[in-house]
Amino acid sequence: MIRILPLLAVSWLTAISGHAAETPLRLWYEKPAGPWTEALPIGNGRLGAMIFGLPDKEHIQFNEQTLWTGDEIQMGAYQPFGDLYLDFPITGVTAYRRELDLNEAIHRTSFTANGVNYLREAFSSHPDQLIVIRLTADKPGAITGTLRLTDAHNAPISASGNTLTSKGSLSNKLDYQASVKVLNEKGRVTSDGKSLKIEQADRVTLLLAASTSFFNSPEKNWRGEAPDKSVSRVLEAASGKSYDVLRTSHVADHQALFKRVNLNLGPSHDNLPTNQRIVLNQKDKSDPGLSALFYQYGRYLLIASSRPGGLPANLQGIWNQDMKPAWYSGYTTNINIEMNYWLAEPTNLSECHQPMFDWLRNLATVRKKNTQPAIATDKGWIAYSTNNPMGGNSTWGIHRPGSAWMTQHLWTHYEFTGDRDFLKNRAYPALKELVEYWESYLVEGPDGKLITPAGWSPEHGPVRKGDKIVLQEGDRTPQPGASYDQQIIWDLFTNYLEASEALGIDEAYRSKVATLRSKLLGPKIGRWGQLQEWMQDVDDPNDHHRHCSHLFALHPGRQINPVSTPELAKAAKISLNARGDGGTGWSKAWKINFWARLADGDHAHRILQGLLAPIGGAHEAGGVYPNLFDGHPPFQIDGNFGATAGVTEMLLQSHVKKESLYLLDLLPALPAAWPNGSITGLRARGGFEVDLVWRAGKLSKAVLRSTDGGKCFVRITGSVRPVQIAPNSSQTLQP
Ligand code: FUC
16 A cells, blocks of 8 residues: 655655745635634534634534434434634724634634734644634733533533533434533633633633534444543543643644645735635736635645544535535535545545545445335445435435446545555445446447436436427436446446456456446537537537536546547537536536646636636526635535646646556646646555646656556656656656
């Protein structure tokens, strides 16, 4: 298995680009947050909060990723946990600033009032499993205020000593508890049974712990340790540590992941508040640093919402304030959950991919119990479009190829890490059972090709209206041979073939699957030169639907690319142009990836700038909120993650093979807007780590590293050359 070389990466950046390793990466504002989408997110993978930064009435709205209603059948919805309010008798605030520092994963609020300079810091610690809030002032005894805890489900709040607790249970018998403990330096803390009063303290540390009785396993019926036990344990352990110790281990833990990749795209208007940067950049496009910040924000958000052992990032990561969030804030499988994880491997956050694999395994386990007749299968498993953490679902739409698409992620994890145990024990069996499902499900189409008898192109379809065929939003009429299904099945079969070859097993079945793959109905070019979305040539050149499902083969698939299938790539381009540059947040994010795969960096950049526009009112006009959360609208985190993945595809691609080796394409889609820049620490398939520097729009230097060593091909400005790297070494390439 390939390991990471973080130290090498950082020192190399400093050496070649002359930049301090610490580029400021922060979202900052001159005013406290008003609406929720102005507040700033912190998270430790499990426990998250939105911080509003109000001097006199601080508001911290928090979530815990397992607080779900629903079960193995019912969808339920992701729930908000509670709110912490800190009321201070503070008036006459000057010199106000709040910021989220991505390098340290710390939120800061600072201001002056009555001649006192106040500084508040907050973070969600993965090593200590709680949220830590630190209140300081530069004059003794200046911290006086009241701490209140509320529960989103109206559970009773109790106060004892220096701790406030909420404790409740949801309709599905999921128990939960949150406790906040006040540790004051000087002054005193008293309780009135409901809230805590802090008087004349010098400094205060608040420890907020929250958990539920959820256990991430169908075998354990989804229930584990009682939350009061875990909350007490966590609070007790953290109470024995100083603020500095808690802070130091949090920063170290975050940076071990975050600092693996360093991106520099040129000038940055970090001197302006982020909300103003967003507006200004739309006018003059003068802030490539905003694109770099948005890129790193995607990585920050994944680290903060997806850690090994936990649940995958849901539709809103872990941040949600609504009792009935849009689309349940669940796991939608026809683009959204997959997009959440496109960035994981290439941006060097492979560990953060793990929760998706566990969720997938659990979902497969529940589906194979076949308790829902409409999606029961003899072999493998299939799922509905929208799912919860426990295998429960909305029954809005059967999404037959969803399991195959998600299983692509297992194969991708192997391609990037070379983890053979994972390939053998997790990826291969999961791929094989789905190949067996499709082997039994496919039928012969009119021209003898193998087709899906009941395909679907999310989330619309052709319906007859009078003598016309129109494409209707949300239509789910079965469409035999729909391109989306066909392409995903091709991808699944290909992943299976490569996996069985890598393991050297199942040779007879491998050749059977190779034959099946060769009989699949492949991509078709239609009457206006487009890549057909359906088996019949019914595509409408004025169809601007947000989904581009029939372009799966271009991205995240690899059946179509400009070099080996130029005609199909041309057709894909015609389809993509017809779909337009608009769409929801995630739709724009996907289009960045498509244009990068078509090697059109300027078009990809144009869409990225479209996604970085301030969010407007229209439901399908994607953009960003002042806190840089992606808006469908409403807020959906997939667009954040998908944009980071897209920018990565602009700088480095490794999905194509040449003579059985990966072909690393360096700067395949660099836009004119980023003439000078550098990136370190990207990962490529085959287990390589890649640093790139470019000047005047051309690659000036690349470094490839590998722990296990290996061969690949590298494409630099059009020419392809073989490269061999010895174990634990690196190689510098010049154009
Ligand atoms: C799919 C999309 C919607 C939305 C939802 C969560 O159904 O078509 O636009 O993003 O997922």
